[in-house]
Amino acid sequence: METNDSCNLVDLAIAKQHQKKGYGKKLFCHAIIEAKKLGARKFHLTVREDNLPAISIYNSCHFKIIKKINSYYIDKTNAFVMELCDFQESKN
Numbered sequence: 001m002e003t004n005d006s007c008n009l010v011d012l013a014i015a016k017q018h019q020k021k022g023y024g025k026k027l028f029c030h031a032i033i034e035a036k037k038l039g040a041r042k043f044h045l046t047v048r049e050d051n052l053p054a055i056s057i058y059n060s061c062h063f064k065i066i067k068k069i070n071s072y073y074i075d076k077t078n079a080f081v082m083e084l085c086d087f088q089e090s091k092n
Contacts, residue, residue, distance in 0.1 A: 006044065024057055032084075040084050047080050050077060063082040066081050
């Protein structure tokens with residue numbers, strides 16, 4: 001029997017006027033909680049290498065960079081693939 005225990009975050013955005021107020025982290029943590037409820041054990045996302053605020057949030061939630069993709073975006077910016085494994089046990 002095949003199981004799907006992986007979750008891939010495709011997009012997360014906060015309106016400019018609401019940035020730097022903690023909403024991004026709250027929304028992100030909510031996404032992790034919902035994925036846990038659905039049985040996910042791995043969580044993946046791709047983030048622009050220059051998106052330091054987002055990377056900071058992901059690092060604070062124990063995500064690790066597992067891969068760098070050169071020229072991933074249309075403007076040739078690099079991307080990081082980040083992963084959180086076995087987060088059924090983690091505290092967010």
